[in-house]
Amino acid sequence: MKDNGRDGTEYELAHDCIYGRVALQAVDVRGFAMPDKNYTGSCQCGAIAFEVTADVDRSITCNCSRCRRLGAVLTFVPAAAFRLTADGPTTEYRFNKHVISHRFCPTCGIQPYATGEQDGQTIVAVNVNCLDGVDARALDSQVVDGASA
Numbered sequence: 001m002k003d004n005g006r007d008g009t010e011y012e013l014a015h016d017c018i019y020g021r022v023a024l025q026a027v028d029v030r031g032f033a034m035p036d037k038n039y040t041g042s043c044q045c046g047a048i049a050f051e052v053t054a055d056v057d058r059s060i061t062c063n064c065s066r067c068r069r070l071g072a073v074l075t076f077v078p079a080a081a082f083r084l085t086a087d088g089p090t091t092e093y094r095f096n097k098h099v100i101s102h103r104f105c106p107t108c109g110i111q112p113y114a115t116g117e118q119d120g121q122t123i124v125a126v127n128v129n130c131l132d133g134v135d136a137r138a139l140d141s142q143v144v145d146g147a148s149a
């Protein structure tokens with residue numbers, strides 16, 4: 001397990017690679033076809049809200065330095081499948097290669113989504129925990145070992 005703690009260079013490089021790889025898998029499987037179910041979601045206070053068309057059966061959990069702290073359950077969609085309906089201010093956090101834009105609400109602290117680029121396409125990593133009517137813990141999520149990748 002390569003958790004290098006606060007420095008974390010090797011570990012967080014792997015984290016970015018995992019985001020890219022999982023996003024690529026999602027794109028390959030779907031061929032950018034629109035997945036089949038519509039959801040609404042938000043941060044806790046509602047300043048950030050969105051609609052997304054996603055297949056939550058394709059979700060991941062990850063034990064990397066960020067995901068394990070967040071308890072993240074993620075699903076990846078092309079930007080066309082994601083639409084903000086409440087565009088409140090977000091704080092952006094980037095680390096390591098700075099290729100993933102993590103967006104969290106400065107009021108309630110919840111991170112509803114992150115964005116990144118994959119082969120010139122914008123990919124949105126949606127926090128399944130923020131979706132209305134979805135029990136993220138009941139999903140059979142793919143477990144990604146970001147900590148030792």
Ligand SMILES: [Zn+2]
Pocket residue numbers: 043044045046047048105106107108109110
């Ligand atoms: Zn909020």
